[in-house]
Amino acid sequence: MSNMFKMPGMQKYPVVGLILVAVTLAALPFLVAMTGGQAWVRILNFAILYIFLALGLNIVVGMAGLLDLGYIAFYAVGAYVWALLASPHFGLHLPFWVILPIGAALACCFGVLLGSPTLKLRGDYLAIVTLGFGEIIRIFLNNLNAPFNLTNGAQGITRIDPLTIGDFSFSAQSSLFGIDFSGPMKYYYVLLLLAIFVIIVNVRLHDSRIGRAWQAIREDEVAAKAAGINTRNVKLLAFAMGASFGGIAGGMFSAMQGFVSPESFSLLESIMVLAMVVLGGMGHIPGVILGAVLLTALPEALRYGVEPLQHMAFGRQLIDPEALRMLVFGLALVLVMRFRPAGLWPSPERRRELAEKEA
Amino acid sequence: MSEVLLEAKAVAKHFGGVKALQDVSLTIRRGEVYGLIGPNGAGKTTFFNCLTGLYKNEFGEFLFDGHRLEADAPHKVATLGIARTFQNIRLFGNMTTIENVMVGRHVRTHAGVFGAIFRDRKTVAEEQGIRRRALELLHYVGIADRADDLAKNLSYGDQRRLEIARALATEPKLLCLDEPAAGMNGTETEGLRELIVGIRKDGVTILLIEHDVKLVMGLCDRVAVLDYGEMIAEDVPTVVQKNPRVIEAYLGGSVA
Numbered sequence A: 001m002s003n004m005f006k007m008p009g010m011q012k013y014p015v016v017g018l019i020l021v022a023v024t025l026a027a028l029p030f031l032v033a034m035t036g037g038q039a040w041v042r043i044l045n046f047a048i049l050y051i052f053l054a055l056g057l058n059i060v061v062g063m064a065g066l067l068d069l070g071y072i073a074f075y076a077v078g079a080y081v082w083a084l085l086a087s088p089h090f091g092l093h094l095p096f097w098v099i100l101p102i103g104a105a106l107a108c109c110f111g112v113l114l115g116s117p118t119l120k121l122r123g124d125y126l127a128i129v130t131l132g133f134g135e136i137i138r139i140f141l142n143n144l145n146a147p148f149n150l151t152n153g154a155q156g157i158t159r160i161d162p163l164t165i166g167d168f169s170f171s172a173q174s175s176l177f178g179i180d181f182s183g184p185m186k187y188y189y190v191l192l193l194l195a196i197f198v199i200i201v202n203v204r205l206h207d208s209r210i211g212r213a214w215q216a217i218r219e220d221e222v223a224a225k226a227a228g229i230n231t232r233n234v235k236l237l238a239f240a241m242g243a244s245f246g247g248i249a250g251g252m253f254s255a256m257q258g259f260v261s262p263e264s265f266s267l268l269e270s271i272m273v274l275a276m277v278v279l280g281g282m283g284h285i286p287g288v289i290l291g292a293v294l295l296t297a298l299p300e301a302l303r304y305g306v307e308p309l310q311h312m313a314f315g316r317q318l319i320d321p322e323a324l325r326m327l328v329f330g331l332a333l334v335l336v337m338r339f340r341p342a343g344l345w346p347s348p349e350r351r352r353e354l355a356e357k358e359a
Numbered sequence B: 001m002s003e004v005l006l007e008a009k010a011v012a013k014h015f016g017g018v019k020a021l022q023d024v025s026l027t028i029r030r031g032e033v034y035g036l037i038g039p040n041g042a043g044k045t046t047f048f049n050c051l052t053g054l055y056k057n058e059f060g061e062f063l064f065d066g067h068r069l070e071a072d073a074p075h076k077v078a079t080l081g082i083a084r085t086f087q088n089i090r091l092f093g094n095m096t097t098i099e100n101v102m103v104g105r106h107v108r109t110h111a112g113v114f115g116a117i118f119r120d121r122k123t124v125a126e127e128q129g130i131r132r133r134a135l136e137l138l139h140y141v142g143i144a145d146r147a148d149d150l151a152k153n154l155s156y157g158d159q160r161r162l163e164i165a166r167a168l169a170t171e172p173k174l175l176c177l178d179e180p181a182a183g184m185n186g187t188e189t190e191g192l193r194e195l196i197v198g199i200r201k202d203g204v205t206i207l208l209i210e211h212d213v214k215l216v217m218g219l220c221d222r223v224a225v226l227d228y229g230e231m232i233a234e235d236v237p238t239v240v241q242k243n244p245r246v247i248e249a250y251l252g253g254s255v256a
């Protein structure tokens, strides 16, 4: 596991490889802006945010094997915490280092709240309960505008403060060392740091005492109990950890968008994040990253590509691009599951095992 | 330190109308190999499940090393020093062999989430200790060469050995083996016998469910016989073998 990011060339020149990766990542928003404009930098940012989110969910689903279909609820909690504490809605404008921990902590509490009644459930049953939980949170957000207007209902909350550190705002354009940085570009670097953090957390958890306990529960809960694991606490810990990451991602989402409404936290979003984890390679961290990038970029590429293509082929628009987008998207998912059942980039062990089965 | 390690007092367990265990009382002394035999369906596995807290027995109690065991709290039972293997092998299939044993160290180690993320010196040292001990145990049971293979890809005999290594990793005072020789050929069974003798020599008390009569009679200091959930005999192997009720139970049921 510790050598899972090593590519063949990198083993020989680890420093060179690392510098190459760092330079590429640093230059990426400029390359993207040059080829696709600021809109694609924004999409890139969402891809990274989804990496963050997917790796948070990976703790629950990939490591502990707890099928959670309501994960987006924690994202929603984090997003609304930021929205309420940094917008004209209540006239509060707290700094990020107060809001993000509160968002993470509250999401964590919700994680435990969801986790405790579902401790004895597994598989399908757990999926149904978590699905319900996700919907409950969304419906609450939709309806908590009366008698006391907490969430502003379906209209959502607008004019949310962007991320600012001291006087440095991440939304406006600014120039540093003679280079112009747009708002999305600046967010990119923050998100990149967060993503690197969550990757390190995932890798380290995977190879730790707690991570092994999660995997043991995933593999065989009875045997895990008999081996001395307090499955109740360890499962709650997985829910709490995953939820905290969801909360942080939600806060960043609020700050980036400047607007939140319950609509952003539908079941479809939960399923998307889950699909990133599964499609990429069930618990294998590089696979999850790949899944998140592909599933963010693919729908956008289809959105931008489908309309011009239709005009080119038929001279007019035959099929609604939004409908076609979902169609192609669904087809892609089915094909992956049919031809690469362990995910696009499964862990070496799983790949070996599937190969053995076919042989 | 008292000579008795485990005392089961009038344990009973029912599944609907099935009386899987009725009024089973037995004592296991420190350092002995204690056999539990009986025809299929006699309640042997159920006894293990009640003892290790996976099932809740309706009546009776277990006293272990001065503690009353809590039903429904398997991890506490493991902490007190009872480890087990399963009749139908239960490994963590998609984890490697060494990781399976490392999981067994969970109960004797402490690192939490913060240690895992920040890797402070104490956590790193503990982690190294876990790995070292796990590797030692793999050598001990003789499957160290498979350390990095997925557990589910091991041969049947090796899987049984891995289960024993994982159980030993919890530093048990009492090791409960549920039909460890089932499905093994003659050579494998002989290897297993040597392993059990070695474990006993290292000071671990052993509770053994086994169908292989030769193995039981050769290994055990004392044997208890269950039949339809009732204990019908308890004595040294040579005496139990001649007990008419035991012969009757085995001839009546399927011969072990």
Ligand SMILES: Nc1ncnc2c1ncn2[C@@H]1O[C@H](COP(=O)(O)OP(=O)(O)O)[C@@H](O)[C@H]1O
Residues within 6 Å of the ligand: B015, B018, B020, B038, B039, B040, B041, B042, B043, B044, B045, B046, B047
């Ligand atoms: N979980 C269970 N639910 C219902 N009946 C069970 C369960 N476990 C065991 N039994 C019943 O209890 C009896 C004893 O089973 P078991 O302890 O597995 O026997 P042994 O291990 O001696 O072969 C059998 O009649 C079996 O069908």
Ligand SMILES: [Mg+2]
Residues within 6 Å of the ligand: B044, B045, B046, B087
């Ligand atoms: Mg049995």
